[in-house]
Amino acid sequence: MEIKFTPISNVGEFGLIEKFSSTALRFSNPNVIQTIGDDAAILKTTADKLTVVTTDILIQGVHFDMSYTSMRHLGRKAAVANLSDIAAMSALPTAAFVSLGIHSNLSVEMIEEFYDALADELGKYQCVIAGGDTSASPVGFVVSITIVGEVEPDRRVLRSGAKGGDVVCVTGDLGRSHAGLKILQREKNRYVEAGQPADFSPNFDGYDDALQKHLLPEARVTLSRNLSEKIRLHSMIDVSDGLVSDMMHICKASGVAAELDEEFIPIDPITRKIGDEFKEDPLRYALYGGEDYELVFTISEEDFSKLYSLEGNVRAIGRVKAGDPKVSIKRADGKVEVYNDFPSYQHFKRQSRL
Amino acid sequence: MEIKFTPISNVGEFGLIEKFSSTALRFSNPNVIQTIGDDAAILKTTADKLTVVTTDILIQGVHFDMSYTSMRHLGRKAAVANLSDIAAMSALPTAAFVSLGIHSNLSVEMIEEFYDALADELGKYQCVIAGGDTSASPVGFVVSITIVGEVEPDRRVLRSGAKGGDVVCVTGDLGRSHAGLKILQREKNRYVEAGQPADFSPNFDGYDDALQKHLLPEARVTLSRNLSEKIRLHSMIDVSDGLVSDMMHICKASGVAAELDEEFIPIDPITRKIGDEFKEDPLRYALYGGEDYELVFTISEEDFSKLYSLEGNVRAIGRVKAGDPKVSIKRADGKVEVYNDFPSYQHFKRQSRL
Numbered sequence: 001m002e003i004k005f006t007p008i009s010n011v012g013e014f015g016l017i018e019k020f021s022s023t024a025l026r027f028s029n030p031n032v033i034q035t036i037g038d039d040a041a042i043l044k045t046t047a048d049k050l051t052v053v054t055t056d057i058l059i060q061g062v063h064f065d066m067s068y069t070s071m072r073h074l075g076r077k078a079a080v081a082n083l084s085d086i087a088a089m090s091a092l093p094t095a096a097f098v099s100l101g102i103h104s105n106l107s108v109e110m111i112e113e114f115y116d117a118l119a120d121e122l123g124k125y126q127c128v129i130a131g132g133d134t135s136a137s138p139v140g141f142v143v144s145i146t147i148v149g150e151v152e153p154d155r156r157v158l159r160s161g162a163k164g165g166d167v168v169c170v171t172g173d174l175g176r177s178h179a180g181l182k183i184l185q186r187e188k189n190r191y192v193e194a195g196q197p198a199d200f201s202p203n204f205d206g207y208d209d210a211l212q213k214h215l216l217p218e219a220r221v222t223l224s225r226n227l228s229e230k231i232r233l234h235s236m237i238d239v240s241d242g243l244v245s246d247m248m249h250i251c252k253a254s255g256v257a258a259e260l261d262e263e264f265i266p267i268d269p270i271t272r273k274i275g276d277e278f279k280e281d282p283l284r285y286a287l288y289g290g291e292d293y294e295l296v297f298t299i300s301e302e303d304f305s306k307l308y309s310l311e312g313n314v315r316a317i318g319r320v321k322a323g324d325p326k327v328s329i330k331r332a333d334g335k336v337e338v339y340n341d342f343p344s345y346q347h348f349k350r351q352s353r354l
Numbered sequence: 355m356e357i358k359f360t361p362i363s364n365v366g367e368f369g370l371i372e373k374f375s376s377t378a379l380r381f382s383n384p385n386v387i388q389t390i391g392d393d394a395a396i397l398k399t400t401a402d403k404l405t406v407v408t409t410d411i412l413i414q415g416v417h418f419d420m421s422y423t424s425m426r427h428l429g430r431k432a433a434v435a436n437l438s439d440i441a442a443m444s445a446l447p448t449a450a451f452v453s454l455g456i457h458s459n460l461s462v463e464m465i466e467e468f469y470d471a472l473a474d475e476l477g478k479y480q481c482v483i484a485g486g487d488t489s490a491s492p493v494g495f496v497v498s499i500t501i502v503g504e505v506e507p508d509r510r511v512l513r514s515g516a517k518g519g520d521v522v523c524v525t526g527d528l529g530r531s532h533a534g535l536k537i538l539q540r541e542k543n544r545y546v547e548a549g550q551p552a553d554f555s556p557n558f559d560g561y562d563d564a565l566q567k568h569l570l571p572e573a574r575v576t577l578s579r580n581l582s583e584k585i586r587l588h589s590m591i592d593v594s595d596g597l598v599s600d601m602m603h604i605c606k607a608s609g610v611a612a613e614l615d616e617e618f619i620p621i622d623p624i625t626r627k628i629g630d631e632f633k634e635d636p637l638r639y640a641l642y643g644g645e646d647y648e649l650v651f652t653i654s655e656e657d658f659s660k661l662y663s664l665e666g667n668v669r670a671i672g673r674v675k676a677g678d679p680k681v682s683i684k685r686a687d688g689k690v691e692v693y694n695d696f697p698s699y700q701h702f703k704r705q706s707r708l
Contacts, residue, residue, distance in 0.1 A: 014696065033404070037607065038512050039442035039591060040408035040503075045399040050387070053502060054394035055485055057453035061492040088393035099411035099498050131409055133498075138415040144453050144487075144498035148407060149394075158392050237393060253391065342368065 006108040013134055019112060020098075023119050024129040031094050031150075032128045041130035043095055049150040054085035060103075060140030068184045071110045073215040074143075075117030081240065082147045083125065083219035084293040088238040089158075090228035091151035092221070093127035099144040101137030122147075125221050155228040157297070162235035162254035164322035166298035169307070169314050171220050173266040174243055175282055178289025179274040180214030183207045209270045217293045223312040224295060231306050236297035242288040244327050245342045246296055251325040260318035261330045287329070288343060360462040367488055370456075373466060377473050378483035385448050385504075386482045395484035397449055403504040408439035414457075414494030422538045425464045427569040428497075429471030435594065436501045437479065437573035438647040442592040443512075444582035445505035446575070447481035453498040455491030476501075479575050509582040511651065516589035516608035518676035520652035523661070525574050525668050527620040528597055529636055532643025533628040534568030537561045563624045571647045577666040578649060585660050590651035596642040598681050599696045600650055605679040614672035615684045641683070642697060 008016065021036045034042035045051055058078055060066060069077075079096075086093045098118065102111060119129055127147065187202035194200060204211060220238070227233060235254055237246045243265070247258050267282050275282030286292075298320050299307075307314050327339045362370065375390045388396035399405055412432055414420060423431075433450075440447045452472065456465060473483055481501065541556035548554060558565060574592070581587060589608055591600045597619070601612050621636050629636030640646075652674050653661075661668050681693045 034510075034512065038514075039439040040406045040445070042443070042505075042510060043405040043407065045405055047401075051397040051399055051405060051502070052394045053397065053449065053451060053485060053500075055451040055453055055487055055498075055500060057455060057487045057489050057496070057498055059455050059489050059491050059496065062455075062490050085393040089396070091394070095407065097407060097409040097500055099409055101411060101413050101416075101496065131407060133409055133411045135411050135413050136416050137413050139493035142411070142413065142455065142496055142498075144409075144411055144496075146407075146409060146451055146500040148405070148502065151396075156388075156396060158388065160392075 004107070004109050008102060008104060008106065008108055008111070011108055016108070016111065016134055020115055020129070020132070023115055027119065027123040027126070027128045029094055029126045029128045032130050035128060035130040036132070041095060041097070043130070043148060046150060048153070050153055050156060052086060052089050052091040052149045052151050053146065054082055055144070055146040056082050056085070058143040060142070066141070068188055069215070071114040072117040075114040076121045076216055078143050078145055079118050079121035080217050080219045080293055082145045083122070083127070083221055084238040084240060086147055086149045087219050087221045087224040088236050088295060089151055090155050090224050090233060090236065091149040092225065093122065093125050093147050093149040095128050095130035095148045096122050097146040098129055098132040099134070100132070101135050101142030103137045103140055106141060157228065157233045157236040159235055159237050159250050159253035162250050162256050162298040162320045164256060164320055165301060166234055166320035167301055167304045167316050168247070168258055168260060168296065168298050168318040168320060169316050170239070170266065170294055170296050171223055171312065171314050172292070172294040173268040173271070174239060174292050174294060175285030175289050176210050176213040176268050176271045177217060177291040178285040179271040179282070180207070180210035180212070182274055182278055183210060184214065207270065207274070209268065210274060214291065217291065219293055220295050226310055226312065227297070230310060231299055231303045234298045234300065236295055239292045239294045239296055240290055242286070242290045243296065244287045244339050247327045248325065248339065248342050250296065250298065251327060255325065257321045257323040257326045257328070258318055259321055259328050259330065262332050264315060264317040266315050358461070358463050362456060362458060362460065362462055362465070365462055370462070370465065370488055374469055374483070374486070377469055381473065381477040381480070381482045383448055383480045383482045386484050389482060389484040390486070395449060395451070397484070397502060400504060402507070404507055404510060406440060406443050406445040406503045406505050407500065408436055409498070409500040410436050410439070412497040414496070420495070422542055423569070425468040426471040429468040430475045430570055432497050432499055433472050433475035434571050434573045434647055436499045437476070437481070437575055438592040438594060440501055440503045441573050441575045441578040442590050442649060443505055444509050444578050444587060444590065445503040446579065447476065447479050447501050447503040449482050449484035449502045450476050451500040452483055452486035453488070454486070455489050455496030457491050457494055460495060511582065511587040511590040513589055513591050513604050513607035516604050516610050516652040516674045518610060518674055519655060520588055520674035521655055521658045521670050522601070522612055522614060522650065522652050522672040522674060523668050523670050524593070524620065524648055524650050525577055525666065526646070526648040527622040527625070528593060528646050528648060529639030529643050530564050530567040530622050530625045531571060531645040532639040533625040533636070534561070534564035534566070536628055536632055537564060538568065561624065561628070563622065564628060568645065571645065573647055574649050580664055580666065581651070584664060585653055585657045588652045588654065590649055593644070593646045593648045593650055595644045596640070597650065598641045598693050601681045602679065602693060602696050604650065604652065605681060609679060611675045611677040611680045611682070612672055613675055613682050613684065616686050618669060618671040620669050
């Protein structure tokens with residue numbers, strides 16, 4: 001297969017915008033009444049619904065490494081990171097606004113691949129790219145996405161509604177995205193140490209489920225809507241920074257403590273296998289790894305039985321207690337780890353515990 | 355005066371977010387019901403109004419030069435660039451979402467100065483910073499802003515509504531921002547050529563009006579609302595890329611031609627003076643300079659007389675004609691310049707005519 005590399009300067013800014021417009025126009029949403037092509041987009045809000053807005057910025061060298069992230073994976077992950085925030089409010093996305101800073105070492109084809117994957121992922125939920133901005137970037141690729149969505153007033157879920165006695169639940173499994181990243185990093189290091197040979201073949205056999213979770217995660221938009229249709233969710237957040245950090249956000253916003261139990265924290269067999277290979281505790285991947293894009297939420301004990309009638313993989317992992325904000329984890333050996341503050345990665349500080 | 359320089363790593367990402375939150379909370383808007391501090395913001399839309407969304411990305415070294423842009427000026431201009439797009443729809447802004455990529459050579463104080471100026475400028479129109487994202491940036495300062503606003507369905511103005519026979523009008527004067535930039539660039543060059551001496555004093559005497567327009571422009575939000583209250587605006591755009599380019603957007607979107615007259619294009623005396631000093635035609639600054647953040651709009655001839663009853667400086671500069679999209683300028687000497695496409699700066703292409 002021949003790979004085409006058309007320099008961006010061949011098409012210019014307006015040429016790129018035309019390509020973006022035709023990609024964006026593949027999708028539609030009845031609430032988007034003016035899309036790309038004016039000073040601003042115009043959206044209608046369904047009567048009696050609230051508007052929800054979230055935004056994220058991704059910068060090359062900080063959030064992603066182009067040596068093992070394809071433009072297609074990047075486009076998809078950029079969409080998922082934002083959709084996951086919309087899911088955490090139990091909202092539905094309507095329109096996305098995509099601003100790109102583009103370095104001249106990227107080709108038109110690469111940018112189109114990114115944009116197509118982004119539009120496709122958003123389009124799964126009838127979310128339309130309705131605007132954006134495009135700039136040269138003196139260095140690296142910069143992606144800033146804002147999603148506007150809507151939610152019924154009685155179905156919105158904040159971080160601040162957790163109550164003593166609530167059951168803490170989590171969707172899917174945790175730590176698998178970080179386990180996948182470990183494999184990608186290991187193979188990149190092998191490639192670099194071997195002198196970057198042309199015939200290098202990374203060893204990804206048997207790691208599909210972990211790589212898939214890291215490179216092509218899914219946002220829990222549909223599951224979140226199913227949950228809020230049947231159950232009053234007291235509080236919710238998406239797991240993007242690791243379970244401890246995200247649970248801590250709920251605890252701080254709600255003024256409560258959370259007591260979680262290692263035994264119930266869902267960790268996939270492939271995550272355990274990778275932890276073993278690296279002689280690391282796979283629970284650490286779940287607690288601090290991030291990028292799982294699952295949801296953590298709290299509900300009353302009475303509502304817990306209703307979960308069984310729902311499609312989708314949801315598990316109870318602990319309890320909310322009245323008291324000062326903290327997260328404690330009861331380990332399998334009976335010891336209790338207590339966190340009074342955020343343990344995981346912060347930009348500008350590099351104290352990641354992994 | 356002692357200038358403090360606190361490294362960002364002293365406060366970390368969450369420290370910065372706390373500072374941003376307290377700045378943002380100085381302002382409120384009744385339609386912003388959940389602000390910074392959750393996965394997304396929640397906004398209410400006034401019954402029967404439409405939601406308007408615009409977004410812009412600014413990248414150091416592309417959109418601004420830190421050697422003559424203070425953080426306060428940059429914060430203000432970042433707000434104005436977006437507010438100006440809201441004004442071009444005749445909408446009112448409600449909430450802003452601000453994502454920053456921050457290089458480690460910036461101090462906490464510099465970022466706060468930027469953010470304060472941004473919040474103050476938005477706050478003039480009751481526009482609240484309701485969310486955002488903060489990241490390290492390996493290179494330069496990156497600012498991505500999205501503003502959400504609202505407009506009555508019968509007062510929204512698109513680029514596509516210009517009709518043959520319309521009068522073309524412009525607010526304020528044009529080209530002055532570019533004239534101010536010429537002075538800033540000249541003084542920067544003098545400073546560099548002199549070997550960057552500590553006692554260098556730039557010569558800005560008598561150029562205040564031009565520097566003010568470049569460094570501290572105003573968005574025409576209030577004037578735009580006054581106009582749409584009294585007059586049916588057929589089409590409108592803000593002048594951010596220069597008159598020819600922005601008028602061309604209206605012509606292409608509406609499928610019409612515009613015939614403008616140099617004699618009526620408002621150019622301030624200081625703009626003419628600076629043009630003379632550089633031996634350049636000041637009309638070029640108006641046609642291709644950009645960053646004036648004035649508004650160009652078209653109205654029916656019958657409505658033209660209503661303009662006199664309005665506060666604010668508005669002038670008629672030409673006519674809309676049926677026909678293929680083009681912009682013609684009748685020069686003072688009777689010659690006519692015709693543009694069939696965008697003449698001004700495009701990212702990735704460097705064909706600016708200045």
